[in-house]
Amino acid sequence: MAMSKKRLLIVGGVAGGASCAARARRMSEEAEIILFERGPFVSFANCGLPYHVGGVIPEEGSLLVATPELLQNRFKIQVRLRHNVEGIDRAKHEISVRNLETGEVSREHYDVLVLSPGAAPFIPNVSGNNLPGIFVVRSIQDSRDILSFMAKNNPQKAVVAGGGFIGLEMAENLHHKGLSVTMVEMLPQLMPPLDPEMAVFLQDHLASHGVTLFLGERVMGFAQKPEGGIAVALGTGRALDADMVVLAVGVRPESGLAAEAGLLPGENGGILVDAYMRTSDPDIFAVGDAVQVRGRLFDDARLVALAGPANLQGRIAADTIMSPENERPGFSGSLGTFVCGVMGMTVAGTGECEKSLKRLGAVYEKIYCHPYHHATYYPGAASMTLKLLFSPEDGRILGAQAVGGPGVDKRMDVISMAIQKNGTVFDLESAQLCYAPQFGSAKDPVNIAGMVAANTVRGLVRLVRWEDIGSTQALVLDVRTPVERAMGHVPGSLHIPLDSLRDRLHELPRDREIWAYCAAGQRSYYAVRILAQHGFMVRNLSGGYAMYRAFSRRAA
C-alpha cells in the first residue's frame, strides 16, 4: 500500500475537488491531502445561488455544504482558503501558490495533483461591461454583491443576458422578488439544450408571466444613464432600460493553469482527460466543468457544466489515484441530463437533442406526445410535451426532452437510465413503472412515448414532420372534432372527424399522399391505421396541432 502515502494536492474546493478529497481520504488514511481554494469557501452549493438571491433560500449559510473544520476533523483534509494556485512545475512536481491574504507565494510538492478549477462566467467584451449594477452569478460573493445592490438601490427593472440555466433561474428569482424582467438571448430560442420547437413552450410560459424576451438579440454595450440605471444596447439598435443586469451568457473552462503547464487541451478548450480523469501528465488529474468529456452516445468532445458529473469524476479520480487495485469503471461519457424549473414549468432532457443529432450527422426519427403526468381521472393531472429521438433502424433511444409541470423530471430520469443501458423504444414501451392514480397512469408517459415510437419502428405508421408542412403536395387531413377545428386549423386541410372517417373514405384521394393530424397525434394515428389498411398512402403528423403551433412559432 505504498500508494496510500501519497501527497495529494487538489486545486479547487467546490463539487469535483471536494468530492475527490473526501473520497481520497476514505481510500487512504495515510495520504496527505491538501485542498487549495481561491475563494473564501469550500464545497458551497453554487446551484443554489439564484434561489438565495430570490429569497427562496433565505440563509446564505444553507449554501455552505461543508466547512474547512468539518473537512479537517472528519477527513483530515487540510483546506487552504484564499490560496490561488498560479503555476505547475511538472518536472519538479511542485505547484506555486499565492496566499491572497498576504500576497506570499510558496511552493508545494505533490505526488499527484488534481485540478478542479471549474468554469468562469463569460463576460462579453463590450463597453461598460463592468458598470455598477452588472453582475455574474458564480460565487457566494456574487450573491452578496447582488443582494447588497438590491437592498441599496431597490431596482425595478432587470435585464438578464443569456437564456440558459442560470439566466432562467435568475429570471425566475428576480421576478419572484417583484422585478420586471427582460431576457436577451443571442440564439433564437431559450434553453439551448432544448430543440427550438420545444423551447416555444418555455418561451410562451415566461411571456405569460410577464417576462419580456428578446431572442436572436445580442448585447452590444452598457452605459450609465445620467438619471441613474443602465442603458443596454442591443445588436438591432434597440436600447433597454435596466436598474440591474445579470450576465449569464455561458461559461468558459478555467483551463489556463493547465495550459500554461503544457497539459494537452481538448479540441474545444477543455482540459484533455481520459475516462479515469487523467490528463496528458500521468500525475495530474482534472475533473469537473474545466475538462473535456466525451458524449455517451457518439463519443463527441464536449464541455459539460453540471454538478452530478463533477462529483462522479472527483470520485473516479480519487479511486484511480488512491486505490488502483480496486477496479472501477471510468467516466462512461456524458448523457447531458438536465432539468430546469422556471415559474412552475419544468423543462428537462437527456441524451442528444435533434440539433446535436443533425450536427453529428446521425440518422434519427422523432415522435412527440402530450401525456398527462398522472391519471386524468385523478384531480390535478398536468400534461407535458415529450419528444423522443431514436434510431429508425433498431429503435435505440438517442435522446428525449420534455416540457410541462410535475413529473417531467421523473420521465427524463427513467429515459436517462434506459439510454445508459443502451435501451430501445421497445424497452420504454414495456417498462413497468409505478402506477397509482396520483403518481402515473397504467400507460405511463414513458410507455406512451415508447409505444408511439415502437409503432413507427415496426412500420405500423409512417411519420412526417411538421417542418415540411409548408412545402408538401400532400392532402393534409384534420381528423379532430368540429369544435376543435373551429379553434384553429392548418390552412387548406380537409376536415373529416375520426369517428366518421370509415364512412367517408370515398372523399379521399388514392393517388396522392395524405398527411393526417389531430390535436396530439393519437387520433391521427388511429386514422392512419384505418386508411393504410384501406390502401391509402397515408402518414401521421407526429404531435398534432400542438406541434404545428410550436413549429409555426419556433426560431427560424
Place this chain on the structure above:
Amino acid sequence: MAMSKKRLLIVGGVAGGASCAARARRMSEEAEIILFERGPFVSFANCGLPYHVGGVIPEEGSLLVATPELLQNRFKIQVRLRHNVEGIDRAKHEISVRNLETGEVSREHYDVLVLSPGAAPFIPNVSGNNLPGIFVVRSIQDSRDILSFMAKNNPQKAVVAGGGFIGLEMAENLHHKGLSVTMVEMLPQLMPPLDPEMAVFLQDHLASHGVTLFLGERVMGFAQKPEGGIAVALGTGRALDADMVVLAVGVRPESGLAAEAGLLPGENGGILVDAYMRTSDPDIFAVGDAVQVRGRLFDDARLVALAGPANLQGRIAADTIMSPENERPGFSGSLGTFVCGVMGMTVAGTGECEKSLKRLGAVYEKIYCHPYHHATYYPGAASMTLKLLFSPEDGRILGAQAVGGPGVDKRMDVISMAIQKNGTVFDLESAQLCYAPQFGSAKDPVNIAGMVAANTVRGLVRLVRWEDIGSTQALVLDVRTPVERAMGHVPGSLHIPLDSLRDRLHELPRDREIWAYCAAGQRSYYAVRILAQHGFMVRNLSGGYAMYRAFSRRAA
C-alpha cells in the same frame, strides 16, 4: 392478410380486455371484434374507486375511461354489456353467453378468444360476511353501494380488513371523510410487497394519523349488533365495533371459466399462458389479473394484479393474434413495480423484496440509506428510506423499496428501468439524472444507493445486519454525536463520535469484531474506512439507528 378477417371475442371489458380490443382493431380493420362484459360498464378506472368513495374524485363519470359508443364509433368494437360468458366449447369454437338482462343464453362462434376476467375480491368464509354495511371494492356498483350506505347511515367507525393496496387506499379515503379507521391485517405487517422493517415506517405513519392497527390478526366473523353497527370478532378474541366494514383481504383470479373449459392452470391457480399470452389452447389467449405470469428475475410463477401489465398484455395478445407477421417481444416477466400513497406518505418498490429472495433461495446483499428527495439546502427537502437488494458477487440489482414523501416513485421507476436492463449497482452509482436543487441532488438518492452498494461489492466495507445485533459478540460502536446518543442508543454500545475516532483508536479492541453505526449509515461507513485501514476487524450496520429502531419494532 387472411388473418385479419378473424372473429375475435373478448371476455371482460376492463384494462386488459379493452386494451386488447382497441389494439386489435388498429391491427385489423377487417376483423369482427366483440367485447363481452358482465357488468354495466366497460373500461372503467377501478384504481380510482377508493378516491371516488373518499370524494377526492367527486364525479363517478370521471372513472368511465371509454364508453361503448366510443368503442363502437372509433374502433368498430361491438360491446355487449351485462353479458356473462358461461362456457367455452373449444371443439366447436363457441362460447355460450347469458344476457343478464333477459336471462337469454346464446352461442357465439370465435376464431380467437381472449379471456380478461380479472380477479375477484376474496371473501373470507366467516359468519356474517354478507351483513349490510360490509363491502368490497371492485366495481362501480361497489362504490355506489358504499356511498349510498354512508349517505344513509353516516358511519363514524370503519374497520378495513386487509392492509394491501386497496385496504390502505380505503383507509386513507375513509379517514379523509372523517371516519375513525381501524385496520386488521392477518400478516404481521401492512403492505405485503414491502419487507417488514420497511413497513414499520408506514405503520408509524398511519398510527400518527390516528389509524388503529391490528397486525397479525384475523377476522373471524361479523355480527349485527342490536343497537346498530357490526361487531367484528378477531382471532385473538378481541371484538371491534364498526359502523361499516371494507373487506380487502386479497383477490383471486377468476379462472373458473378457463378451468371448466379444460385450459391448463398455472401452479398457483392463474390461467397458464406463454409470453405471448396464449393459453394451452392455441386459439384462446388470456391477459390481466387472471393469468399466471413469470417473475422477471427468477422466472418464478406468480399472480399480479396491476393495471400496467394488464394493458401491456392486452396489446401483446392483440398483436400476436392480428399481426403475427409483425414481430414484437412477448411479456418479459413481472417486475412487480408498485406504488401506494397513504396520507402523504409514498411507499413503492420494484423487483424482489427480501422476503421473496429468501423464499427463492437467492444469494443477496442489502443496504439501506436515507437520502433527501432534493437538495437539503432548498426548502422542503423530505427524506426517504431506501432499501436496495443486489447480488454480492456482481452487483446485479435484485430489488428496491422506498418509503417517504415526494420523489419516492421517481427513484423506484429509475431502478425499475435499471433492473429491466439487467443493471448493476454500478449503473446506479454512475447514473446521470436530472439535478437542480428543487428536483434532486448532485448525488441523487439513486446514486447514493448505488454508491453504498458499490462500496460493498468492491469490498471497501463489510456489512452486518441489524437483525443480528441481539446475538452478536462484537463490540457495537456508536459514532454519532453526544446529542444524538442522548436521544437513544443501542444498549451496551461504545460511544466514540466519528470526528474524534482517529484520536481514540487505543480504546478499541483488536481481537474482537467491531460493528459501527451512526444515524443513517454514512458516518459509520467513514468510521469503517478509518478502522479497517488501521487494521481493525470492522463492519458497518447498514442504515444506522433509524433501521435499528425499525428492526426492533418490526413483525417477528
